[in-house]
Amino acid sequence: MYKLIITLLCVVTLTACRDEPSAQSEQLPEAEVDARADDQSGFSQILDSPLSESSSVKKWPNARFSSSGVIPEYLQREGDVELGRKALLEEAYVSCGIPERVFRQLLPADNAPLGVDGRHERAEGLPYNFNVVTNDDGLSIVTSNCLTCHATKLFGELVVGLGNEFLDFTADASKPVERAGALVQGDAEIAAWELYADRINTIAPYIKTSTVGVNPANNLTFALIAHRRANDNTWSNQPLLPLPPTDVPPVSVPPWWRMAKKPAMFNLGEGRRDHARIMMAASMLCTDSFAELEEIDQYAPDIRAFIASLEPPEYPFPVDTVLANTGREVFDRTCSQCHGSYGDEHAYPARLVPLDVVQTDSTLVDFALGDGVPYIDWFNQSYYGQLSTAAPGAGYVAPPLDGVWATAPFLHNGSVPTIGMLLESTTRPRYWKHAVSDLSDPESYDQQHLGWQHDVLDSGKASAADVAIYDTDLPGYANSGHRFGDHLGDDERAAVIEYLKTL
Amino acid sequence: MTGCRVLSSKKWLVGVFLLQACSSESPVSSLSSPEEQWLSNIAAATDTVDSSYPPNPIEFSTQLSAKTSRFSLRGIFTFPNAAPTGSVDQNQNLSLVQGGVIASLDRVSIRQGGDIVEKPSQWSYEHVLRSSILVDAVANSALLSDQIVSIEPTSTVQRAALNLAGATDNQLWVANNSVSIDSIVFSPPERCSASYQWQLELSATLRVRLEFLVDGCPQVQSVGGYSRWQVGGLIAKGFLDELENFEVVSSSPVEAKVWFSHGWGEVPSVGGAVVLDTLSIDIGQQRRLDISRSRRRSGRGPETVSASLLDQDGMSRTIELIWKDGDERLAATSGNQYPSQITLSSAEEGIDLRVQIMNRAIESDTGFGNSLNVPVVVSGSHAGAGFLNYVAINNTSP
Numbered sequence: 001m002y003k004l005i006i007t008l009l010c011v012v013t014l015t016a017c018r019d020e021p022s023a024q025s026e027q028l029p030e031a032e033v034d035a036r037a038d039d040q041s042g043f044s045q046i047l048d049s050p051l052s053e054s055s056s057v058k059k060w061p062n063a064r065f066s067s068s069g070v071i072p073e074y075l076q077r078e079g080d081v082e083l084g085r086k087a088l089l090e091e092a093y094v095s096c097g098i099p100e101r102v103f104r105q106l107l108p109a110d111n112a113p114l115g116v117d118g119r120h121e122r123a124e125g126l127p128y129n130f131n132v133v134t135n136d137d138g139l140s141i142v143t144s145n146c147l148t149c150h151a152t153k154l155f156g157e158l159v160v161g162l163g164n165e166f167l168d169f170t171a172d173a174s175k176p177v178e179r180a181g182a183l184v185q186g187d188a189e190i191a192a193w194e195l196y197a198d199r200i201n202t203i204a205p206y207i208k209t210s211t212v213g214v215n216p217a218n219n220l221t222f223a224l225i226a227h228r229r230a231n232d233n234t235w236s237n238q239p240l241l242p243l244p245p246t247d248v249p250p251v252s253v254p255p256w257w258r259m260a261k262k263p264a265m266f267n268l269g270e271g272r273r274d275h276a277r278i279m280m281a282a283s284m285l286c287t288d289s290f291a292e293l294e295e296i297d298q299y300a301p302d303i304r305a306f307i308a309s310l311e312p313p314e315y316p317f318p319v320d321t322v323l324a325n326t327g328r329e330v331f332d333r334t335c336s337q338c339h340g341s342y343g344d345e346h347a348y349p350a351r352l353v354p355l356d357v358v359q360t361d362s363t364l365v366d367f368a369l370g371d372g373v374p375y376i377d378w379f380n381q382s383y384y385g386q387l388s389t390a391a392p393g394a395g396y397v398a399p400p401l402d403g404v405w406a407t408a409p410f411l412h413n414g415s416v417p418t419i420g421m422l423l424e425s426t427t428r429p430r431y432w433k434h435a436v437s438d439l440s441d442p443e444s445y446d447q448q449h450l451g452w453q454h455d456v457l458d459s460g461k462a463s464a465a466d467v468a469i470y471d472t473d474l475p476g477y478a479n480s481g482h483r484f485g486d487h488l489g490d491d492e493r494a495a496v497i498e499y500l501k502t503l
Numbered sequence: 504m505t506g507c508r509v510l511s512s513k514k515w516l517v518g519v520f521l522l523q524a525c526s527s528e529s530p531v532s533s534l535s536s537p538e539e540q541w542l543s544n545i546a547a548a549t550d551t552v553d554s555s556y557p558p559n560p561i562e563f564s565t566q567l568s569a570k571t572s573r574f575s576l577r578g579i580f581t582f583p584n585a586a587p588t589g590s591v592d593q594n595q596n597l598s599l600v601q602g603g604v605i606a607s608l609d610r611v612s613i614r615q616g617g618d619i620v621e622k623p624s625q626w627s628y629e630h631v632l633r634s635s636i637l638v639d640a641v642a643n644s645a646l647l648s649d650q651i652v653s654i655e656p657t658s659t660v661q662r663a664a665l666n667l668a669g670a671t672d673n674q675l676w677v678a679n680n681s682v683s684i685d686s687i688v689f690s691p692p693e694r695c696s697a698s699y700q701w702q703l704e705l706s707a708t709l710r711v712r713l714e715f716l717v718d719g720c721p722q723v724q725s726v727g728g729y730s731r732w733q734v735g736g737l738i739a740k741g742f743l744d745e746l747e748n749f750e751v752v753s754s755s756p757v758e759a760k761v762w763f764s765h766g767w768g769e770v771p772s773v774g775g776a777v778v779l780d781t782l783s784i785d786i787g788q789q790r791r792l793d794i795s796r797s798r799r800r801s802g803r804g805p806e807t808v809s810a811s812l813l814d815q816d817g818m819s820r821t822i823e824l825i826w827k828d829g830d831e832r833l834a835a836t837s838g839n840q841y842p843s844q845i846t847l848s849s850a851e852e853g854i855d856l857r858v859q860i861m862n863r864a865i866e867s868d869t870g871f872g873n874s875l876n877v878p879v880v881v882s883g884s885h886a887g888a889g890f891l892n893y894v895a896i897n898n899t900s901p
Contacts, residue, residue: 105726108723108725174805174807175809178797178804179777179779179797179807179809180777181776181777181797181799182776182777182778182779183726183773184775184776184777185775189775189776194801197776197804198803198804201804
């Protein structure tokens with residue numbers, strides 16, 4: 001009860017609320033509003049306008065922005081971890097899909113897909129990233145779940161929470177769905193399929209990436225927002241807001257276990273306040289009424305609790321502990337002010353680092369503070385905004401580095417193939433591509449530099465129309481910035497890398 | 504000792520290609536004429552039913568008896584264990600070792616479900632839904648094509664295109680008396696890894712015998728209960744026989760590039776919310792374009808086009824292609840309207856084709872709704888011919 005009231009207070013006042021203030025945050029000085037003056041120790045505040053105010057912002061009174069600094073913690077609604085896992089794998093938070101009968105026809109006959117344990121019998125034989133649910137017509141349909149992007153088969157085992165960096169969004173998403181329509185039969189199936197196909201068709205141009213492995217989730221959400229009314233969440237076939245660019249900015253999928261520490265979701269720290277409600281944005285494809293959203297909201301806190309309970313997979317190869325200990329010292333000296341400290345007495349500062357400090361690709365920030373403002377405005381006045389706030393910052397959050405060995409490629413846009421390259425910026429390849437298409441083989445891992453095996457190329461997409469090439473010359477794909485490892489000696493760098501294996 | 508068994512049914516080739524050594528085998532010299540051996544092979548093949556099916560490839564034999572210039576479909580298509588529906592499609596491009604194309608054969612047969620036939624593996628002519636043949640022969644350097652469509656219970660046979668071909672009840676023939684394909688036999692002993700033996704009667708005086716090996720099992724793709732595998736890039740070796748009064752007067756070695764696919768199982772019914780138009784055309788140089796286009800019955804949503812270009816090695820790759828219906832319409836007696844012309848283009852591939860429908864709009868009801876099922880000729884960047892299946896959209900869904 002006490003917690004609920006605090007949450008409500010936080011909601012009403014939009015102030016930063018901490019569940020249990022950590023020792024470290026208490027030592028921090030009071031929040032400073034001007035991030036330009038932020039000395040990296042102030043709080044990251046939610047502001048009414050971005051720091052360099054542009055005229056367009058006035059048109060969007062519900063837009064909020066974050067100053068850089070330490071992101072405060074927000075009280076989260078409590079949830080049940082086990083129920084959360086079940087809901088994640090069984091519920092209809094994505095409420096449209098392919099009729100189950102047809103979906104099963106399309107499964108390969110000779111080898112069973114990789115499933116996931118511990119869910120209801122109905123889902124028997126389905127791939128882990130699909131749920132089977134019953135729609136309003138009583139028809140059994142198969143819908144894609146969060147694990148499509150948020151799970152990876154690693155060395156033969158499914159790691160729930162590890163972002164899939166090998167997904168291919170380069171093809172037109174509507175084509176396979178249209179083709180599946182040839183197999184549906186009868187009114188209920190046709191209606192279910194056509195709803196799904198219409199929606200996929202609407203968003204398809206905005207989720208087609210130019211490179212395999214990068215994720216279009218942000219653009220996907222913006223395209224759906226553009227077709228929804230904020231006041232009642234209903235769908236409009238005609239877009240009501242400007243549509244996002246079809247040049248999809250690349251995003252790497254962060255691992256879920258970071259949510260055990262992160263007070264705000266997403267790269268720009270924009271997911272403030274109630275996380276469960278924000279995660280529900282994944283329902284935006286077909287959930288068209290408040291009533292349906294309310295149903296999902298019943299179990300959304302459980303899903304959040306499950307996500308926050310996840311732990312990273314342990315580094316499966318040998319670690320030189322002596323070297324790792326040396327690395328720890330270097331890390332604590334050079335990295336921990338942003339990334340926190342680990343081990344028994346761990347602390348995570350949740351720092352939103354301004355762009356001019358981190359200097360990584362600015363595309364996401366430029367968009368969030370420019371053409372993306374209408375979507376922020378929409379979010380904050382929608383059902384989602386009742387408990388949460390979208391407030392992007394003019395920089396990137398320094399993430400907790402737990403399990404970072406497994407999350408290559410690195411940076412928010414996945415532009416740097418290994419940690420070795422991240423910590424020595426001159427070695428970052430301008431053009432590269434994955435040397436493997438999945439991670440079933442432990443040999444696909446580069447134990448020296450921490451990343452997946454890849455090939456460095458001489459030329460980019462300009463000379464070869466190959467969707468596998470990661471071309472850092474493309475807008476949004478730059479591998480610049482984060483040069484915090486450049487000044488390290490080779491020994492120090494090797495030691496830090498060894499230490500990172502243990503996180 | 505499966506290997507030996509295979510070999511024994513293919514003795515006529517042993518001496519020539521030294522395929523696999525099999526010590527217990529009697530020497531080639533002990534065999535009678537190739538003709539006799541061939542016939543006995545066919546007999547053996549027809550009787551062999553592999554109960555491990557699926558996915559054992561089909562047994563497929565036709566009678567050899569008639570040395571006519573007609574292609575006859577009176578033979579028996581045998582499907583082990585009577586999978587309810589099946590299809591076989593094969594393509595082979597023959598070329599003389601010295602070069603020069605002799606013939607390219609492409610054939611698709613689809614059997615519709617129905618009675619379980621007496622012999623568990625028989626697929627009789629009445630069950631053939633569609634069988635099409637494209638023959639590109641040096642004999643008259645013309646592209647001949649024909650198609651037969653038989654639909655239960657009416658068993659209509661659609662006359663072929665190009666005014667070259669004819670069909671009667673259970674025969675399909677390509678005119679001119681110049682080309683006939685009389686017999687195709689393959690008798691795989693194992694599911695896919697096998698040696699296959701084919702014989703084509705190109706004319707009364709010309710015949711090709713071929714053998715090729717599928718080494719290993721290609722990946723099976725499936726939709727619903729229907730599975731299919733395809734393998735390309737095979738080299739077949741054999742002989743081109745010249746015949747006089749059915750006797751071989753000369754034999755010269757030939758080599759062919761072959762691709763081979765096999766499908767079996769229940770073909771899912773299509774056309775509920777989305778119809779698929781299909782177009783398969785031979786564009787010369789032993790290349791084939793296979794295209795399908797989806798259209799929603801509701802009229803909403805995008806049309807999507809999938810196209811693949813099959814090269815002379817049987818390797819296919821996906822290409823981007825634009826399909827545009829011409830404005831001019833053909834009206835079928837049912838009132839359904841179809842375009843009389845289609846254009847296909849792909850700047851990247853240098854394809855810019857005008858597809859002309861050859862027949863008046865003769866509709867067939869394939870059980871999946873009305874559609875136009877006609878031969879076409881193409882002109883423009885390439886010359887060729889093929890078949891179109893164009894679905895009438897105003898059908899109620901099946």
